[in-house]
Amino acid sequence: MSSKRLLTVALIAGEASGDLLGAHLIEAVKQHYPNCRFVGIAGPLMQKAGCESLYPQEALAVRGFVEVVKRLPSILKIRNGVVSQLKQMRPDVFIGIDAPDFNLGVAEKLKAAGIPTIHYVSPSVWAWRRERVNKIVHQVNRVLCLFPMEPQLYRDAGGKADFVGHPLAQTLPLQPDQEAARRQLKLEEAEQVITIMPGSRVSEIDYMAPIFLETVPLILREYPNAQFLIPAATTATRERLVKMLESEYYKRLPIRVMSAHATLACVASDVVLVASGTATLEVALCKRPMVISYKISALTYRMVKHKIKVPHVGLPNILLGKGVVPELLQHDATPHKLAGAVIHWLNHPEQVQALQDDFTQLHQTLQLNTDELAAKAVLEEAKVVW
Structure with a gap:
């Protein structure tokens, strides 16, 4: 031709x-x-x-x-x-x-x-x-x-x-620069930074964002100076998130909704709370500890549960062949359990280092x-x- x-x-x-x-x-x-x-x-x-x-x-x-x-x-x-x-x-x-x-x-x-x-x-x-x-x-x-x-x-x-x-393994650096990411986001003074990723679809935002947002006050009890980032994948999801955060319950929380820039937010973070899906791999390639969660309608869950043939649903756990990060799904997707899992990572930096070694090995395999x-x-x- x-x-x-x-x-x-x-x-x-x-x-x-x-x-x-x-x-x-x-x-x-x-x-x-x-x-x-x-x-x-x-x-x-x-x-x-x-x-x-x-x-x-x-x-x-x-x-x-x-x-x-x-x-x-x-x-x-x-x-x-x-x-x-x-x-x-x-x-x-x-x-x-x-x-x-x-x-x-x-x-x-x-x-x-x-x-x-x-x-x-x-x-x-x-x-x-x-x-x-x-x-x-x-x-x-x-x-x-x-x-x-x-x-x-x-x-x-x-x-x-x-x-x-995987294209993310090609584009993301093996050694992410957390300090540079925090400078870019003007987070140099933040003691702890937690990124929340409830999904890339409006329907996921409707299911997962309320649960994730209710987790924030529970984390703040343990870490009162923590800052929270939510990178919105699309204009529609950003609008939905902003509307949720206008409520009296949420509007005083230290949460910043960002337009895209998910990778930057992940690199800047100490821990990421993320809905199960492709985003979990992005977090892993940013070498950040995470808590994976997901919740779907009860009917959909009953229909798919028996068809799942692997012990894990999160991509990092599947690809590494072991449960390196927690998965809190369906009935376990509660604010108290999610907050506890996030706080565990914040309290155990030695476990974070071991996790980052696993994620570096995974990155090299996919690169x-x-x-x-x-x-x-x-x-x-x-x-x-x-």
């Missing part, structure tokens, strides 16, 4: 973590093939990198069975619409970034129409519903995996998969040239000579 020909790359990212992956991928593809159009469903980072968004990304950011059912008609309308538009555009390749429940359905229809398809970020098939592997290898031409144990599962099923490392490897796979599927 001539490098002068316009290459069209379609991408769909369903939430903030996918938006970050997509933005890095777009920049890497442009380095090798500048004459490229990017189109699909994109968040602010992908749009800034040059991707045209056909629908708002926030419309896809829902979690849990019950929540998805409520929004199903609008989600299906978006999926049908984007499939129809992409079939007309005939992109050279389609990349679904995470959000497998949405993206794999799109990929299946586009692949059937003769458009090469990639799924970027393997679903957690090693954790639950492993039988999905057989279906996925028929829905997409290739899977790009962030973790080293994943590709073999797809190859065993006759599919094509690559371990590309490949992710953007370059992912871009290579995209251009290969688009039949561009690398």
